[in-house]
Amino acid sequence: MSGSVxxxxxxxxxxxxxxxxxxxxxxxxxxxxxxVTGIIEGPEGTPYQGGYFRVxxxxxxxxxxxxPKCWFATKIFHPNVGxxxxxxxxxxxxxxxxxxxxxxxxxxxxxxxxxPNPESALDEEAGKLLLEEYQAYCDRAKLITSVHxxxxxxxxxxxxxxASEAEEAKAKDAPxxxxxxxxxxxxxxxxxxSAPSTPAPVATVTSPTIPPSMSENAGLSIPTITRxxxxxxxxxxxxxxxxxxxxxxxxxxxxxxxxxxxxxxxxGKPGMGVGLGIASTTTLGGAPGTKAVKRSATGSAPxxxxxxxxxxxxx
Numbered sequence: 001m002s003g004s005v006x007x008x009x010x011x012x013x014x015x016x017x018x019x020x021x022x023x024x025x026x027x028x029x030x031x032x033x034x035x036v037t038g039i040i041e042g043p044e045g046t047p048y049q050g051g052y053f054r055v056x057x058x059x060x061x062x063x064x065x066x067x068p069k070c071w072f073a074t075k076i077f078h079p080n081v082g083x084x085x086x087x088x089x090x091x092x093x094x095x096x097x098x099x100x101x102x103x104x105x106x107x108x109x110x111x112x113x114x115x116p117n118p119e120s121a122l123d124e125e126a127g128k129l130l131l132e133e134y135q136a137y138c139d140r141a142k143l144i145t146s147v148h149x150x151x152x153x154x155x156x157x158x159x160x161x162x163a164s165e166a167e168e169a170k171a172k173d174a175p176x177x178x179x180x181x182x183x184x185x186x187x188x189x190x191x192x193x194s195a196p197s198t199p200a201p202v203a204t205v206t207s208p209t210i211p212p213s214m215s216e217n218a219g220l221s222i223p224t225i226t227r228x229x230x231x232x233x234x235x236x237x238x239x240x241x242x243x244x245x246x247x248x249x250x251x252x253x254x255x256x257x258x259x260x261x262x263x264x265x266x267x268g269k270p271g272m273g274v275g276l277g278i279a280s281t282t283t284l285g286g287a288p289g290t291k292a293v294k295r296s297a298t299g300s301a302p303x304x305x306x307x308x309x310x311x312x313x314x315x
Contacts, residue, residue, distance in 0.1 A: 005063055006033060012101045022164050024106045025157035027054075034059050037073070038106045039155055043114050047141035048076070051149030052158075055087075055109060057102065067096040070105060075148040077141045079130055080112055082122035087112075 010033060016026045023043065029035035038055040042048030054073040060066065070092060072085035080088045091100065091108045121127030129137035161169065 001061060009033065012103065016103055019163040020160065021103060021107055022162045023110060027157060036102060039157055040106060040110050042145060043110065046114055047138045048113050048145050051145040052151060052155055053149050055106065064098045067092045075144060077126055077144040079116045079118045079121035079123055079127035088120050088122045
């Protein structure tokens with residue numbers, strides 16, 4: 001046997017032992033590397049379910065150009081398996097390719113257990129029962145399997161999970177995206193938002209509106225007083241400060257009306273701004289020598305001398 005063939009067989013055996021196909025295992029001999037045995041688990045739903053069937057290999061110098069010789073070492077009732085265990089399958093004959101190996105042969109034989117081919121039967125009795133009395137064929141195959149292929153303990157080679165079983169185990173252990181996202185969302189804390197403070201209401205106290213007749217005087221201005229308080233402004237703040245136009249002096253008039261003094265100013269005509277202590281329009285008309293409103297009424301009543309003069313005139 002050439003060294004290249006030996007290295008190939010060793011490589012295939014290592015791959016099948018580390019990552020075996022589903023329902024297929026291999027067994028090697030430490031004393032003879034060319035002594036290879038395949039173990040096939042009976043497929044579910046077939047008469048061979050529950051059994052473990054051993055397939056022996058014999059490699060020649062022509063391998064891999066020619067297929068190896070294979071046979072069942074375990075007794076089985078199957079149309080394509082002869083009395084001595086030889087296997088009738090096209091993969092081991094005309095359909096063989098140098099790229100095929102041990103694993104491909106075992107997978108093909110497992111498929112043969114699921115789909116028997118009675119047209120190329122090596123066991124004529126099994127082929128006839130399969131075509132004519134399928135139930136009788138199944139009962140006979142189950143009986144042979146239970147007697148010769150069903151061990152008390154499962155072979156130790158099947159303790160190693162197959163490639164598909166290992167992938168399923170990894171998929172179960174791996175966290176799902178929804179679980180990881182939910183854990184990430186629970187770890188985040190929601191920031192607390194403080195309620196905005198409500199500003200205190202501001203009460204605005206404004207002075208009375210200036211009549212249109214008084215708006216002609218450009219020098220007169222009445223300030224606006226603003227209180228930042230909820231309570232109303234006291235009555236004392238309702239009066240405004242009036243400035244004289246001529247001399248620019250400030251004057252704080254009394255809140256009480258001065259009807260008598262206002263009537264004497266300007267030839268007996270009442271002033272326009274009596275309640276607020278504002279000079280009348282006749283006085284504030286812009287004439288020279290403008291005077292402020294007089295608050296006292298001292299010249300309103302006639303004196304004693306004037307009474308005597310009037311009495312003498314009447315005589």
